[in-house]
Amino acid sequence: xxxxxxxxxxxxxxxxxxxxxxxxxxxxxxxxxxxxxxxxxxxxxxxxxxxxxxxxxxxxxxxxxxxxxxxxxxxxxxxxxxxxxxxxxxxxxxxxxxxxxxxxxxxxxxxxxxxxxxxxxxxxxxxxxxxxxxxxxxxxxxxxxxxxxxxxxxxxxxxxxxxxxxxxxxxxxxxxxxxxxxxxxxxxxxxxxxxxxxxxxxxxxxxxxxxxxxxxxxxxxxxxxxxxxxxxxxxxxxxxxxxxxxxxxxxxxxxxxxxxxxxxxxxxxxxxxxxxxxxxxxxxxxxxxxxxxxxxxxxxxxxxxxxxxxxxxxxxxxxxxxxxxxxxxxxxxxxxxxxxxxxxxxxxxxxxxxxxxxxxxxxxxxxxxxxxxxxxxxxxxxxxxxxxxxxxxxxxxxxxxxxxxxxxxxxxxxxxxxxxxxxxxxxxxxxxxxxxxxxxxxxxxxxxxxxxxxxxxxxxxxxxxxxxxxxxxxxxxxxxxxxxxxxxxxxxxxxxxxxxxxx
Amino acid sequence: xxxxxxxxxxxxxxxxxxxxxxxxxxxxxxxxxxxxxxxxxxxxxxxxxxxxxxxxxxxxxxxxxxxxxxxxxxxxxxxxxxxxxxxxxxxxxxxxxxxxxxxxxxxxxxxxxx
Numbered sequence: 001x002x003x004x005x006x007x008x009x010x011x012x013x014x015x016x017x018x019x020x021x022x023x024x025x026x027x028x029x030x031x032x033x034x035x036x037x038x039x040x041x042x043x044x045x046x047x048x049x050x051x052x053x054x055x056x057x058x059x060x061x062x063x064x065x066x067x068x069x070x071x072x073x074x075x076x077x078x079x080x081x082x083x084x085x086x087x088x089x090x091x092x093x094x095x096x097x098x099x100x101x102x103x104x105x106x107x108x109x110x111x112x113x114x115x116x117x118x119x120x121x122x123x124x125x126x127x128x129x130x131x132x133x134x135x136x137x138x139x140x141x142x143x144x145x146x147x148x149x150x151x152x153x154x155x156x157x158x159x160x161x162x163x164x165x166x167x168x169x170x171x172x173x174x175x176x177x178x179x180x181x182x183x184x185x186x187x188x189x190x191x192x193x194x195x196x197x198x199x200x201x202x203x204x205x206x207x208x209x210x211x212x213x214x215x216x217x218x219x220x221x222x223x224x225x226x227x228x229x230x231x232x233x234x235x236x237x238x239x240x241x242x243x244x245x246x247x248x249x250x251x252x253x254x255x256x257x258x259x260x261x262x263x264x265x266x267x268x269x270x271x272x273x274x275x276x277x278x279x280x281x282x283x284x285x286x287x288x289x290x291x292x293x294x295x296x297x298x299x300x301x302x303x304x305x306x307x308x309x310x311x312x313x314x315x316x317x318x319x320x321x322x323x324x325x326x327x328x329x330x331x332x333x334x335x336x337x338x339x340x341x342x343x344x345x346x347x348x349x350x351x352x353x354x355x356x357x358x359x360x361x362x363x364x365x366x367x368x369x370x371x372x373x374x375x376x377x378x379x380x381x382x383x384x385x386x387x388x389x390x391x392x393x394x395x396x397x398x399x400x401x402x403x404x405x406x407x408x409x410x411x412x413x414x415x416x417x418x419x420x421x422x423x424x425x426x427x428x429x430x431x432x433x434x435x436x437x438x439x440x441x442x443x444x445x446x447x448x449x450x451x452x453x454x455x456x457x458x459x460x461x462x463x464x465x466x467x468x469x470x471x472x473x474x475x476x477x478x479x480x481x482x483x484x485x486x487x488x489x490x491x492x493x494x495x496x497x498x499x500x501x502x503x
Numbered sequence: 504x505x506x507x508x509x510x511x512x513x514x515x516x517x518x519x520x521x522x523x524x525x526x527x528x529x530x531x532x533x534x535x536x537x538x539x540x541x542x543x544x545x546x547x548x549x550x551x552x553x554x555x556x557x558x559x560x561x562x563x564x565x566x567x568x569x570x571x572x573x574x575x576x577x578x579x580x581x582x583x584x585x586x587x588x589x590x591x592x593x594x595x596x597x598x599x600x601x602x603x604x605x606x607x608x609x610x611x612x613x614x615x616x617x
Contacts, residue, residue, distance in 0.1 A: 132579055139586045146593055155604045159613040162528070162601055165594050169535050170523070172590075176542040176583055183576065184549025 003052040004061035007074045007127060009045040010084050014038065014091075014120035021113045028107060032099050035112040039092040042119060046088030053081035058487065058497040060129065068129070068498050069193035075129035075498055079329060079484040083126045083256060086336045089466070090248045091119045093459030097344050098241035100448065100456040101351075106151050106239070114151070118144040118245065125253050129498055131182070131189045131265075134257065135175055138221070142168055145250060148242050149234065160237030167230035171220035178213035185210070192498035195264040195491055204271075211266040211273065218261065221254030224314055225284040228307045232291065235306075236299035240347035243299060247306050248340035252332055255313050259328070263488045268320045277318025282409050285311030285416040292423050298346045298356045298431075305382065305423065306339055308416060312397055315409060319400050322485055327396030329488075330481035334381065334389040334470060341378040341463035345371065348456060349431065351444045358427055363436030370457070372432050377464040379428070381471065383421040389470040392478060508548045515541035527608050528598050535594065539587040543580050550576020 017038030024031040053059060053076050060075040062068060076084070095115060102111055121141030128134050146168075150161040183189055185206055186197050201207060220227045231251075235243050262268050268277065288308025295301035313335070316328020346356065348371055353361040365372045381388040394417060401410040448456065470477045487493055515537050522534030550573040558571045605612050 132582070136582065136586070139590065143590060143593070146590070146597075150597060150600075153600065158597065158601045158604055162594075162597055162613060165590075165597060166523075166531060166535065169590060169594070170538070172587075173535075173538045173542045177545050179579070180542065180546035180549045183546065183579070184551075 006049040007061045010123040013042045014116040018113045018116040039095045043088035043092045046085045050081045050085040069190035073129040074127045077487045080126045094245045096459045100452040114144045156237045160234035164234035175217035192495040218258045232303045235303045244343035281311045281315035282412045289419045324400035325485040326482045327393045330393035338378045338381045358430040361431035362434045365432040379424040381467045387471045392474045
């Protein structure tokens with residue numbers, strides 16, 4: 001089987017699953033089984049893609065046989081392949097969790113179809129090599145996330161969905177304007193071709209303006225300061241499985257687009273954007289963590305923690321050395337797993353103690369040891385405690401920032417890490433350690449049949465194990481990230497693979 | 504000709520952003536519509552405004568006569584129009600459902616509980 005087929009399958013499999021699922025909205029059991037099977041096949045296919053890219057290097061496929069830069073290409077370098085693999089993993093885990101928690105009404109109105117379309121859009125955005133095609137996959141992903149946010153029709157969901165829709169539509173329109181101006185200036189939209197032709201354009205003022213448009217557009221998607229205010233207003237409104245999916249994947253697509261565009265098309269050092277990225281990263285980290293400490297609701301707290309740690313990934317991009325970008329990529333991979341598993345585990349604790357408010361929870365450590373352990377693993381990973389997966393990329397980023405004499409930024413990163421630990425330990429002491437003050441009749445997990453219990457706990461266990469494994473085998477994980485960073489910084493490899501004539 | 508388009512695009516962006524900042528939810532929606540149209544016009548102008556030369560080659564031509572109107576730019580605009588039409592249709596239904604729940608057209612009434 002040709003390896004370029006693996007480039008298409010991560011998008012084609014969820015699309016096919018969606019089409020099959022659309023006829024099954026009223027057939028609850030069959031729909032759930034087809035959906036779960038679809039995500040397992042998707043995970044398998046993404047894994048095959050990762051193996052192909054790891055053994056063969058950068059692979060591409062030209063749609064319709066039109067050679068780049070005239071046609072649309074799908075390109076997978078190691079960064080895209082790892083992100084697609086993590087998408088498959090998170091998709092399977094969150095779907096398994098949603099089988100146990102999403103109510104039947106939502107399922108009858110197409111929850112599963114939307115889930116798979118979201119996965120298809122995310123994988124498409126990671127794999128494409130053409131800027132306008134990236135806009136299209138962004139819109140596919142966005143549209144399905146709009147509907148997933150609003151599905152269910154509760155009042156909080158409607159208001160959260162409206163804010164989400166408005167801000168993300170603005171982001172898409174900025175992206176589109178940037179694409180239009182860039183096309184007029186350079187004449188092509190293929191990312192590899194752009195990275196060659198940009199160097200010959202003398203009109204650098206206009207190029208910087210277009211770069212700013214892209215920065216704003218992707219910054220809104222990636223939730224960078226001062227563009228992140230839509231996230232805490234909307235992410236906590238839908239069912240927790242949907243929030244976990246969004247938190248794990250959607251902001252990372254924004255971060256990926258930033259990394260791809262600002263290493264290949266508008267290289268950060270060429271355009272003098274380093275300071276801007278570094279300042280944005282620093283303030284994102286600080287405002288996010290301050291916002292998190294002020295929250296009592298677990299979901300909003302995790303949303304602010306999510307924002308704060310996006311700052312680390314932007315910091316690596318701003319520093320733009322190989323070590324920094326390695327740290328940034330490793331941080332992205334680790335953050336996807338940790339964020340998804342944290343949202344899933346607080347979904348379980350909410351079902352056990354009946355509330356998301358940490359003041360109303362308590363005594364979980366005494367009664368539910370498994371849940372406590374499953375919370376501690378990603379929480380410690382998020383704070384960067386060795387040997388879990390959060391420590392190694394943080395070490396990279398801080399040492400890279402010290403090497404480039406950005407002492408203030410290194411200090412900010414360290415302080416934010418400490419404050420994250422403070423935030424997590426406050427959650428632990430309020431929700432898990434302190435004895436329960438009110439009676440606990442609201443434990444809905446006890447009523448679940450064993451199969452649903454497995455579907456509920458298995459994804460969290462899988463993700464927790466992944467965090468541990470990534471941390472313990474840090475050498476291998478680091479070498480993956482280092483190879484991805486090297487491929488990113490060595491533009492020639494990407495450009496030559498895309499533009500040489502084959503097929 | 505491009506100057507007129509540039510002024511028009513500027514006016515559309517300004518009006519769109521002004522409406523985005525308004526207090527009424529429906530005006531916000533209209534602002535998004537105007538911004539969408541402005542972005543499409545940007546692509547139109549930037550891919551070259553050529554009058555009356557379709558990109559069709561006759562039998563004995565090896566290459567098209569420069570200048571011709573750029574089909575790629577038009578394809579981009581068509582895709583963008585379709586996408587924004589779909590998204591705005593959804594946004595309108597969302598606004599209507601919001602109105603049913605909060606009974607008000609005021610953006611500040613969207614603030615949720617907690």
